[in-house]
Amino acid sequence: MARAAKLDLRTFQRELASRLLTKTAAQVESSRLGLSCGGDRWLMRLADAGEVVTMPEIVPVPLTKPWFMGVANIRGNLYSVIDFGRFLGRESEPSAGQSRLVLFGARAGEMNAGLVVTRVLGLRNVAELAPAAPPQDVPEWYAQRWMDGDGNAWQEIDLAILARDPAFLQVGL
Numbered sequence: 001m002a003r004a005a006k007l008d009l010r011t012f013q014r015e016l017a018s019r020l021l022t023k024t025a026a027q028v029e030s031s032r033l034g035l036s037c038g039g040d041r042w043l044m045r046l047a048d049a050g051e052v053v054t055m056p057e058i059v060p061v062p063l064t065k066p067w068f069m070g071v072a073n074i075r076g077n078l079y080s081v082i083d084f085g086r087f088l089g090r091e092s093e094p095s096a097g098q099s100r101l102v103l104f105g106a107r108a109g110e111m112n113a114g115l116v117v118t119r120v121l122g123l124r125n126v127a128e129l130a131p132a133a134p135p136q137d138v139p140e141w142y143a144q145r146w147m148d149g150d151g152n153a154w155q156e157i158d159l160a161i162l163a164r165d166p167a168f169l170q171v172g173l
Contacts, residue, residue: 034120037093044102047106048108048160052100143158
């Protein structure tokens with residue numbers, strides 16, 4: 001089962017890489033990675049998302065906040081693993097094996113961390129979305145909010161700002 005998941009993820013990443021090669025710089029800049037987590041739809045710049053991996057084995061770390069799942073060894077490097085839904089203050093969602101770990105990319109400062117999301121929804125083009133007013137009293141790392149043609153809200157995440165957010169960095173109790 002794990003082998004099939006790895007093959008599917010590798011296929012997804014290969015297809016994504018080949019599609020990106022055929023895109024112009026403007027098209028890549030308007031592309032966002034769509035995610036589902038905490039009952040909401042999220043968007044992330046491709047430069048923010050370093051890599052999407054299947055859920056690795058996670059070693060818990062004592063005396064940390066409930067949303068800090070622990071650390072994982074990914075190709076010989078330790079990564080902090082954050083349950084993004086719980087970080088948002090929501091309950092963990094059952095994902096039937098669709099959960100993924102989205103690693104922080106270069107734009108986010110090469111932080112060895114990743115967000116666990118319920119599902120990866122593929123690429124979205126912001127040129128096909130309409131800007132929307134952001135919710136009230138949201139953290140600074142909430143970027144632009146968008147609406148799709150079906151009336152669904154998509155909240156963009158600025159991982160570079162999230163990586164500097166004191167609430168995100170303070171994992172200890």
